[in-house]
Amino acid sequence: MSSDTRGRIEAALGCRLSPITHDQPHHNTHYKGVTADGTTLFIKVIDGHPAYYTAELRAQHHLTATHIPTPKIVAHGTLDEERRWLAYEWHDLEPFVLSPDRIRRAGRLLGDLHAVTSGVQDDQLRRYADVRELIIKKIALVARIDPPLAERIQKISDQLLADSQNAVPDSGVCLLHGDMGWRNLHVNSHDQMWLLDFEHAAIGHPLLDFAKLWDRELNAPEDREAFLSGYGHSQMTEPVRHEEIDSVRLWAAAGIFPYARPRGDHDFERHAYEILDRLEGGR
Known part of the structure; x- marks a missing residue:
């Protein structure tokens, strides 16, 4: 500078x-x-x-x-x-350090964010379409660089969305953090949790904030359940269904390939393949 x-x-x-x-x-x-x-x-x-x-x-x-x-x-x-x-x-904030209670409170904080901004409108922020349409667009991008891979993603999508109840609803939007993860959570001296860095903020369905988080920070089943417990408590609604989260995971994974492959980012691309493997295995 x-x-x-x-x-x-x-x-x-x-x-x-x-x-x-x-x-x-x-x-x-x-x-x-x-x-x-x-x-x-x-x-x-x-x-x-x-x-x-x-x-x-x-x-x-x-x-x-x-x-x-x-x-x-x-x-x-x-x-x-x-x-x-x-x-x-x-x-004066300290980085987020994992514990079951903090993971639960992180879920509640994200749920609070989504709840208090429900129905928000803003022409200056990116507005995401429904998840089915988002997946279709990512598959089209993948098809340009790897047609067999695009066919594989399409097959997973067809399996996930074969039952309409598994699809993420296309109604209801809120303010999305856009890069939810432990690195953007900090705590103060009273152990109050703070949410930082809204550079990727957007408007869309709440579950889109689960897309990266689920296979990055929430790999362990007990961590996923703790996070969902906090999130559901905040929202005061029916618990989030794993099948719905799988759809946004597929969208996130599909979007990695057009970004990572031209840049030679093999580690990032490998992560995307791992997500595809998990989805095919029902994990």
């Missing part, structure tokens, strides 16, 4: 910024700043992804009047066509 860019953000906020380093590479640049009145800020600079910037702002708009714990955006701006920045209230 150039000193000129940093200086422009410092001038806008009226404070000096110090870089925040991370143990692993990150696609954003982060700073910490303290204003003249003693307010501590966390600053995120987004490079080359204007949709991420918009998603963060729109998600904040919809969450302002809710009880969902997430850092508040206090200032933001555009540097040029490629770079934008967001300044959040600083909170």
Whole structure:
């Protein structure tokens, strides 16, 4: 990040910024700043992804009047066509550490998010179609690079959706986090759970937020049940059916291939194949 860019953000906020380093590479640049009145800020600079910037702002708009714990955006701006920045209230938070109780509360937090934003509308956020249509579109993309693989995904889809009761309903939308996972959950000193990073926020059916989560963080059956227990308690509705989740898992897996293969991301592609294997095996 150039000193000129940093200086422009410092001038806008009226404070000096110090870089925040991370143990692993990150696609954003982060700073910490303290204003003249003693307010501590966390600053995120987004490079080359204007949709991420918009998603963060729109998600904040919809969450302002809710009880969902997430850092508040206090200032933001555009540097040029490629770079934008967001300044959040600083909170001393610790990374999410697994425990059965925390997994259950994570489920409830996601359920709370979906419940309080039920029926939300926003023309500036991505709007997902129903899951059946989403799968069809992903299969068409896969067919361009691997027709036999597309046929395999189509066969799994036909099996999953043969019984209409297994299909995810196409009615009912809410604000989706878009990248639900443990890395985007933190806790404060009172063990209150906070949900961060709404760069992939969208509008769609609630179960779409299960797509990545189920085969990434919730591999263990006991973790899945704990998460669903918390989610269902928040929603105060009938429990989520595993067959419905399988449909969004297939959508997520199918979407990996057109992304990973051109980039030579063999590990990511292998993960997608593992999901297909599990779905064919009823797991």
